Amino acid sequence: MIGNIKILMHQGKQYIPDVTTAEVPGIFRGRPEISEEPVDSLALADLCPTDAISINPLQIDLGKCVFCGECAFAFPGKIKFTSDYKIATNQRERLIVKEGEQNTIILNPDLVREEIAKYFSGSLKLRQVSAGGDNSCELELNACGNVNFDMGRFGIEFVASPRHADGIVITGPITESMAEPLQICYDAIPHPKIIILAGTDAISGGIFAGSPAINRNFLNNYKIDLYVPGNPIHPLTFINGVLELIRKRKG
Amino acid sequence: MSDYIAIKNNETILLKSIPVLNYEDFLLFNTSLLSNEANHCVHYFGYLLTDKLKLICCIANDNENSIMISSSEINLEKNSFPSFAAHHRAFHIFERELHENFGIRYTDHPWLKPVRFAFDRADKNSTISEYPFYQINSEELHEVGVGPIHAGVIEPGHFRFICNGEQILHLEIQLGYQHRGIENLFLKKKKLLQRNILAESIAGDTVAGHTTAFVNLWESLCGYTAADDLQYARMLALELERIAIHTGDLSAICTDIAYQLGSSVFGRLRTPVINFFQVWCGNRMAKGLIRAGNNHFHFSSELADQLRKLFDDFEPDYNEMWNEIKELPSALARLEKTGVITHEQAGSIGTVGMAAKASGIKRDIRASHPHDLYRDLIHQPIMKHHGDVYSRIQIRNEEINQSIDYIREMLKSPPDVNTKRHLMSLPQPDSFSLSLTEGWRGEICHCALTDENGELLLYKIKDPSMHNWLALALAVRNNEISDFPICNKSFDLSYCGHDL
Numbered sequence: 001m002i003g004n005i006k007i008l009m010h011q012g013k014q015y016i017p018d019v020t021t022a023e024v025p026g027i028f029r030g031r032p033e034i035s036e037e038p039v040d041s042l043a044l045a046d047l048c049p050t051d052a053i054s055i056n057p058l059q060i061d062l063g064k065c066v067f068c069g070e071c072a073f074a075f076p077g078k079i080k081f082t083s084d085y086k087i088a089t090n091q092r093e094r095l096i097v098k099e100g101e102q103n104t105i106i107l108n109p110d111l112v113r114e115e116i117a118k119y120f121s122g123s124l125k126l127r128q129v130s131a132g133g134d135n136s137c138e139l140e141l142n143a144c145g146n147v148n149f150d151m152g153r154f155g156i157e158f159v160a161s162p163r164h165a166d167g168i169v170i171t172g173p174i175t176e177s178m179a180e181p182l183q184i185c186y187d188a189i190p191h192p193k194i195i196i197l198a199g200t201d202a203i204s205g206g207i208f209a210g211s212p213a214i215n216r217n218f219l220n221n222y223k224i225d226l227y228v229p230g231n232p233i234h235p236l237t238f239i240n241g242v243l244e245l246i247r248k249r250k251g
Numbered sequence: 252m253s254d255y256i257a258i259k260n261n262e263t264i265l266l267k268s269i270p271v272l273n274y275e276d277f278l279l280f281n282t283s284l285l286s287n288e289a290n291h292c293v294h295y296f297g298y299l300l301t302d303k304l305k306l307i308c309c310i311a312n313d314n315e316n317s318i319m320i321s322s323s324e325i326n327l328e329k330n331s332f333p334s335f336a337a338h339h340r341a342f343h344i345f346e347r348e349l350h351e352n353f354g355i356r357y358t359d360h361p362w363l364k365p366v367r368f369a370f371d372r373a374d375k376n377s378t379i380s381e382y383p384f385y386q387i388n389s390e391e392l393h394e395v396g397v398g399p400i401h402a403g404v405i406e407p408g409h410f411r412f413i414c415n416g417e418q419i420l421h422l423e424i425q426l427g428y429q430h431r432g433i434e435n436l437f438l439k440k441k442k443l444l445q446r447n448i449l450a451e452s453i454a455g456d457t458v459a460g461h462t463t464a465f466v467n468l469w470e471s472l473c474g475y476t477a478a479d480d481l482q483y484a485r486m487l488a489l490e491l492e493r494i495a496i497h498t499g500d501l502s503a504i505c506t507d508i509a510y511q512l513g514s515s516v517f518g519r520l521r522t523p524v525i526n527f528f529q530v531w532c533g534n535r536m537a538k539g540l541i542r543a544g545n546n547h548f549h550f551s552s553e554l555a556d557q558l559r560k561l562f563d564d565f566e567p568d569y570n571e572m573w574n575e576i577k578e579l580p581s582a583l584a585r586l587e588k589t590g591v592i593t594h595e596q597a598g599s600i601g602t603v604g605m606a607a608k609a610s611g612i613k614r615d616i617r618a619s620h621p622h623d624l625y626r627d628l629i630h631q632p633i634m635k636h637h638g639d640v641y642s643r644i645q646i647r648n649e650e651i652n653q654s655i656d657y658i659r660e661m662l663k664s665p666p667d668v669n670t671k672r673h674l675m676s677l678p679q680p681d682s683f684s685l686s687l688t689e690g691w692r693g694e695i696c697h698c699a700l701t702d703e704n705g706e707l708l709l710y711k712i713k714d715p716s717m718h719n720w721l722a723l724a725l726a727v728r729n730n731e732i733s734d735f736p737i738c739n740k741s742f743d744l745s746y747c748g749h750d751l
Contacts, residue, residue, distance in 0.1 A: 026531070066538075147515045213369070
């Protein structure tokens with residue numbers, strides 16, 4: 001008992017006091033910025049392993065980007081990845097970063113359904129479904145609840161049963177074998193419910209796009225409430241995205 | 252002519268230099284090798300020729316640092332074949348895959364249970380949702396089905412228990428839910444960068460392990476020798492990944508025995524280690540760090556200082572927590588003698604890595620088939636002998652300390668900035684190459700074949716989980732079903748690494 005208390009004392013303060021303003025250590029690859037510098041844009045687009053870069057105008061789709069950073073190494077004057085981790089949004093088009101744009105990525109308030117803030121702003125229970133996820137996003141979603149990020153302080157938690165959940169968080173490109181279990185799980189969640197796609201694989205299939213072993217039909221049938229890009233997602237990206245989604249808006 | 256060709260880890264040979272045996276000799280040769288505990292099968296796979304199926308079997312000898320490669324060509328249409336697994340169970344998983352993918356018929360395989368329901372399997376009528384689980388008819392027994400979606404934030408798989416009251420009689424594990432067709436994508440995606448990123452996505456918790464296996468294999472195929480700074484980065488990443496995931500596993504095991512303090516402390520101790528990956532390469536899981544013939548993130552002496560400081564802070568807190576838990580009767584009561592896999596069982600099913608070492612079988616690529624800077628290291632694998640949950644936890648603890656020692660030694664001489672990287676040529680045609688790496692779970696094996704134009708003809712991946720899932724199924728027998736979570740976590744196997 002005394003040993004335990006000693007250990008507890010030695011830990012000090014481990015939680016991040018304010019997750020909305022915390023800075024990430026090191027050289028995190030977050031929201032990219034594309035300068036107006038003229039470059040061989042065909043060569044630049046060709047470099048991208050997941051066709052996330054398109055030309056005329058030059059833009060990067062964060063829903064497809066695997067954040068490998070190779071474009072920024074090859075064209076350092078053209079593309080720069082900033083450490084801005086707030087890159088989650090509720091509108092697919094907003095994940096596309098265009099040449100010359102430096103504005104931050106935010107949610108479109110008009111697309112947030114009324115009942116989301118009404119029911120979930122103080123408490124949001126989520127059921128996670130990994131559908132071909134490589135366990136990196138899953139590790140980071142678990143990290144959201146650890147003592148450092150402590151998502152639980154906002155009433156946001158992962159729960160075991162879809163019956164207890166207010167929404168579903170999907171990771172992975174959605175394999176053929178998980179298509180049916182995913183649908184069953186979603187159907188078991190009571191209304192109103194939300195869908196969050198966590199990670200590039202979930203948003204677009206990522207490096208697995210076009211594989212004959214995946215089946216993404218589920219996504220055609222429902223409106224997605226939040227896209228959280230990343231490979232894997234950073235816990236701060238996820239937590240800030242969800243907080244923005246469920247917060248009460250004035251007026 | 253010899254029955255086999257012996258190669259070293261990461262050696263490329265011409266495809267035609269692999270002796271082709273008739274199936275009876277092929278079977279006899281490979282199965283008899285496994286009577287020696289120093290030998291184990293690192294890969295056994297097939298691919299279609301125009302009218303035949305070519306089989307290639309790779310048996311590693313851990314004492315002589317060599318891998319014996321032999322092959323056979325069989326005609327699928329006409330025959331059923333005697334199985335390797337009837338002679339040695341360790342072959343069971345490979346033959347199940349051959350059966351599933353190519354429809355090869357065996358006369359005496361113990362259980363041709365589907366492996367992963369691959370999209371290109373031979374029998375499309377066999378589906379994962381209609382898989383008939385093994386059953387025992389009895390009024391006293393009941394079944395418990397868990398999954399594919401589990402209670403926590405983890406990957407999917409189905410566990411079917413047959414229980415007598417609280418006691419597990421039998422566990423059947425059915426996987427395949429994570430199948431993304433990744434081996435096929437290695438052939439489809441032609442850019443090296445795409446393949447490099449695919450390797451990082453085989454199992455996102457073993458990025459350093461699988462990516463090192465890929466780049467070493469690729470560089471070998473291209474006749475490229477990695478400079479010291481590349482080798483340094485790979486070894487450092489592998490050992491850091493081991494520390495990070497082992498620490499996270501200790502946290503998860505504490506969660507499963509409801510020891511909140513251990514769960515929180517080990518959990519938060521993992522954070523600085525994976526954050527260091529982000530400081531070094533911009534990604535907490537080390538994605539982007541390891542590239543064939545390149546490295547964008549020089550390991551500077553400033554980073555070396557930071558890492559040294561990190562361990563200075565890590566060690567006292569870590570040791571304090573470990574010393575507490577290792578003498579805590581309520582924790583030990585849950586961990587000791589739980590989920591035992593005996594030396595004999597582990598050997599018979601070809602267990603590798605941590606799970607093998609916990610049952611007294613020395614399987615560690617860093618010692619037996621060293622690559623990169625491991626060649627300069629005299630690695631002594633951590634061994635335990637009880638084969639229980641606690642043994643697997645003790646291995647994690649000692650491996651964490653051992654890896655920190657290795658890294659501290661490495662930090663004394665960080666590499667110089669490499670300004671002159673020579674370019675990599677294309678893969679050699681008509682070749683075969685094999686790469687082994689000791690990831691934190693155990694032995695990772697990648698194999699590649701090229702055609703006459705040097706294009707990839709086949710890419711085969713084996714995660715240690717391929718061998719070890721059966722070890723979990725055996726370990727839980729006669730345990731209480733409430734102990735399943737800690738047994739499962741003590742192995743911490745990969746679903747996507749298995750399903751590919």
